[in-house]
Amino acid sequence: MSDPKQPESISPFGPARSTIKGSPLSEDELNKYNDFFKASLYLSLGMIYLRENPLLKEPLRTQHLKARLLGHFGSAPGQIFTYMHFNRLISKYDLDSIFISGPGHGAPAVLSQAYLEGTYSEVYPETSEDEEGMHRFFKQFSFPGGIGSHATPETPGSIHEGGELGYSLSHAFGAVFDHPDLIALTMVGDGEAETGPLATSWHSNKFLNPITDGAVLPVLHLNGYKINNPTVLARISHKELENLFLGYGYQPYFVEGDEVNSMHQAMAATLEHCVMEIRKFQKQARESGKAFRPMWPVVILRSPKGWTGPRKVDDKYLEGYWRAHQVPITDVHTNPEHLKLLEKWMRSYEPDRLFANGKISPELKALCPTGNRRMSANPVANGGLLRKPLRMPDFRNYAIKVDKPAVTMDASMQNVAKFLRDVMAANQTNFRLFGPDETESNKLSNVYQAGKKVWMGEYFEEDSNGGNLAREGRVMEILSEHTCEGWLEGYVLSGRHGLLNSYEPFIHVIDSMVNQVRSRPDPHCKWLEKCLEVEWRAKVASLNILLTAVVWRQDHNGFTHQDPGFLDVVANKSPEVVRIYLPPDGNCLLSCMDHCLRSTNYVNVIVADKQEHLQYLPMEDAIVHCTKGIGIWPQFSTDRGEEPDVVMASCGDISTHESLAAIDLLLQHFPELKIRCVNVVDLFKLISHVDHPHGMTDAEWVSVFTADKPIIFNFHSYPWLVHRLAYKRPGSSANLHVRGYKEKGNIDTPLELAIRNQTDRFSLAMDAIDRIPHLRNRGAAAREALHSAQIKARNEAYETGIDPPFLKNWTWPHTGLWKAAIPKLMG
């Protein structure tokens, strides 16, 4: 219940004002918590300022300071305050908890807590709990060769870096799904709270099942300021703030003020109340067996930015103002008065008393939980330790029957959905499928047989009429790519497995999440790449992204729905981490999906269209093809393994289809032409083996593509990407001719869009004629005929609104090649 006597003031100063009253701490405890608070604050300042003299045993002089001062103090006090008070409850109630630090640059808070808990020294023995270790601990912070000012992967207990802002809550919810005993204590910065991804992620509570999932306890930190601005939520009325959280479906509990002793009591009482509420709701649901959506608690902590620092420096506000955001006093190298002020401030935290023997006293240490109950040591935050490989059905059992190549159509995506369904059925507590309301549209609805869509909102009568909703489900759908991706990241980093499905053109929405930005784990590639260097981090399941509804099927969406450039963004990432697969047919899709779900520590991107497609390879051939990643397809080739006139290459299902149809057109006109058909599944095969572990050597390149024959390469995405990957390959500069998406189009039929981009069969065949030397002159008539057919087909599409059936229903007619190829395929 909201307290009708909530104060009107929105000032962060003064004695504690709180929704929950009470003084659970004794005088002695109060003193200890205050000492612990000071010790942690001292460490935070030490990291920012000190290169030498870590315990201030000598008077502070400029030579003790780091030459360049870096780091953020502003949010540290509030975060430390929250972390340490939750420790009391972890010990008291034996809670299983992790801490997620949402505010940007929050490392001083979490590092200092990990150091005081002892975890830091266990993981990094050189930063021991003594003066020498503290010296190293301080020096390494924001220092060349050292560690960053975010909760990077090197930070024990972190699954969330707090760099690019906005994902703390979605990560937290991802971590507690299917972890029924876990509480993710999650600091949400009030700057972060202004981002779109954070603003919508509060609604994650509509997807949390109190029986099978754990709980998130968000602490909105009204720190008051961003870099240089007040925050929106710190400057609206108390009533608006309360309404906002009631509206989001949380019961808000306020803790506001800066008077330390009363704040300790208020925070201790409030957090305990919230834990009791969480346990009460869980008990109620679990004992009754009836999942419901309670008003989960949220703490709103309003404390001054740079709390406990000097209120003013000269005549400028510091504590409780934006100037406390980063390094609080910047000119200590040149201003002796300010150096003295800093020293006085640091000494106010009593390092001599609190770190008398270079470490805190056993009495203070006793405030921390022990072992894996320490939030900095919880294995959930090193999820690879908990990861169990998926129980996988044999994907061969889902094979699409292919008697003749490119003759029968089948629905590759619907088919792989059956495999995913059975993966889901066999892994009911550690595999989930995520998507922004597109799972059905992406033809994956078979999965609902094994796990429905989680829905903790209200139910209507209609829902039983094709709704596929359930309180306990395996599919997570909210129309926020950010939230889906954040949930998946949290789920994977805490030791489980998952897959995100999305329309290809919309995946750019989460470019920055998948790839990069504001230094966090969330820039998932960066996190994984870093993890490879951090020895104690165990391998997590790969982050798997399935892109469908590809750009080549525009239907009515038109021009603005077309951008396959996500692959370019991913291809910029570290080759140690990213993998891109474009399976040409259903059996290849199965093989790739199986491979990705079994892999660890990668970001896997699979691109495949959701419509019906021609099928090319029987399962055993598909496995070989996908394992090789690239291959010559003899069943569509007429070079008999010898020197070809032209290499017709393709990558991507729709691109492959048109490339094969082009081969057919060429053979109709030039039956004697020696064509080599090449298909690429694993995009990074194209790159040099020096630059990517999947890359081919130049010798391998030549064996597939030749060194001097024209290559007509039909590609799913922007053609530049192939040029870039194949850069400096033997002959590639002169011979490699790539067709792909070139950003033209409108409301088009598939054929029309392809023609605009010259990725259609006619264009490809004409390309080949133009580039095969001995056809340049004698190919003129054939070229004319192809061009006329192309124009006719286009006109028919414009008139009827659909592609001419004879083109749409094309199949591969040269089955003789197939039979001839069989011995080779078996070999």
Added chain:
Amino acid sequence: MSDPKQPESISPFGPARSTIKGSPLSEDELNKYNDFFKASLYLSLGMIYLRENPLLKEPLRTQHLKARLLGHFGSAPGQIFTYMHFNRLISKYDLDSIFISGPGHGAPAVLSQAYLEGTYSEVYPETSEDEEGMHRFFKQFSFPGGIGSHATPETPGSIHEGGELGYSLSHAFGAVFDHPDLIALTMVGDGEAETGPLATSWHSNKFLNPITDGAVLPVLHLNGYKINNPTVLARISHKELENLFLGYGYQPYFVEGDEVNSMHQAMAATLEHCVMEIRKFQKQARESGKAFRPMWPVVILRSPKGWTGPRKVDDKYLEGYWRAHQVPITDVHTNPEHLKLLEKWMRSYEPDRLFANGKISPELKALCPTGNRRMSANPVANGGLLRKPLRMPDFRNYAIKVDKPAVTMDASMQNVAKFLRDVMAANQTNFRLFGPDETESNKLSNVYQAGKKVWMGEYFEEDSNGGNLAREGRVMEILSEHTCEGWLEGYVLSGRHGLLNSYEPFIHVIDSMVNQVRSRPDPHCKWLEKCLEVEWRAKVASLNILLTAVVWRQDHNGFTHQDPGFLDVVANKSPEVVRIYLPPDGNCLLSCMDHCLRSTNYVNVIVADKQEHLQYLPMEDAIVHCTKGIGIWPQFSTDRGEEPDVVMASCGDISTHESLAAIDLLLQHFPELKIRCVNVVDLFKLISHVDHPHGMTDAEWVSVFTADKPIIFNFHSYPWLVHRLAYKRPGSSANLHVRGYKEKGNIDTPLELAIRNQTDRFSLAMDAIDRIPHLRNRGAAAREALHSAQIKARNEAYETGIDPPFLKNWTWPHTGLWKAAIPKLMG
């Protein structure tokens, strides 16, 4: 005031339930509005289904249908309903309004209204208001060669396409800033409302000044379903919903139900009440001269998806369920019963009576406003018509004095901020600066002298101590790149000018907004590109993006803060629309900024670091250099205009600095070396003139880069982008050696990061030695010396935490070259 008697039901069915009571419509009016509603609904269905027989003069047969059925009906009824009831108030109160259609695929609603208002036929005379015109109007919709199912740029009255979801509100707020008389009636879809960008954009009300800005009237359309899922906001309690909007700072007014007559009355009364509220708040603020933040009204319209359609088809729910999302009955080609059902449904809208002469009656037409008061004809939505060129101070007056090249340091960004300040001062009602809390950090705070940061939240005492906040300001800062970008797009598309500033690594957050996705104007590039084809669209100011805090200055952020790949994403866009500038120094930055602010219909990206930098060019030379876009710099060259041994090229300020220092190193070791220094400002100079209007011919390329000499190109971003742009240039495959960001780094000094990427002076000089044939052997000693110096510098940085001053403070020592070059520069 919220009504304590709000009903508990969250069903969309039943007689109207509304916060505002009243029956403002007479019986006659009610009938007319119902007829108008039906006419518009008929047109919406016609667009989706009919290729022939537009008025159903014949019984409906399959050959009348489009071969492929495309389009979305689900949200059309609610949108039409809202639009037409607002028309009553436009006429009654002479309102100046635009309509923003947030839900995806909302074109049937806005197209049908534009057609009924007559605007559509005025803009496209071939779709006249008669049977023949209606035939064309129907056929073109979602048809090859026709128009899309979103409110694309071809749609009169649209500045927001509704493809990628989430930006309707930020666009609306952008449009009403500095348009004090404008009301943007904004439909927000409940699917869209789940996106992050939309969820935070409600807070735009904290940045709206009721004196100088207009108003946004949001209508949250609780349509109930997305593609295949219920929506979150339609399935929470009435109380939560109400609290949420009170919390966001709006007064919610509910209109709920499906019984048409009572819904007409409720909507008419509610919208009128809201308009009165808006006028009351504006009057109060304007008469008192005191800006305040009122509880602006929001309408929450809960109506069934596919409202007025069949409730069930066979035994499957349609109206009021997700099945009504797209084409409501899909199998009409093959199911004669369903074809009959469709015909019956369409005839229920009485086309024969309502379009008796092929068009609606004058009595119905009279329900529409006239001329520019029609929302489909408001010039605000064709903002180029309203655009006034900026009043520009002469940027030469802000020139940085450069006596000797690369000798003096200056703060280029702080300097250009003075120019921006004066642009702002001279354009106080049509220029704004946008940024996610980084304007001060980006060294642009000089602008606050001309316009403070708009802040309509509460004020604290501290704010007068360096806060730069004001209720009436010119700088817009919220920690949401999405909101900033959305505001800017709305502001520019409605005829004004603006600039977004952001840290380079964080700009990926809005990749999809700037570039593409879900077919909207918001994918700003796409919108602009389309506008070029739409003749009646007047040119708008360019969308200008200033990227600073570049990746090469990592400071304490480290690895995960590094991604310059936004340029790759932009470079994928249409060359007709995008421009990328990397000015090397302060005078070039001024020249580029001036150029960008004067330009129209482009997306301009300027990349420049915010720190102090060496200055290279006096203003007049900078103007010449920027106008050319690329140039040989004789003052740093020793080839005397003749054949060089090596071309040392650079693009980007920090890259240029290191390249020049490398030239110095080379000259120290090989004083006779003939070096040509080339600098690139306009990135698209590198591309062929065939592919981009700024591109060079091959002859121009050779004149700058030579055809056969080694080129050591130091680039700001990923090196592949240069390879891609320079692909197939004469000699580029063999000679072009590009250094750039390669995704390595950690906590680094600038030098250390450069060394990791081999973009530092030592690496570049070694590259040159390796590639100049006559140095390969005799350069060995120099190479060793350079390598040793590099290692020493690196070790020193690791020890002290800062780069060695002798490197950091390097300046160009060869001033003789400068003097020798002067006659050439003047020539």
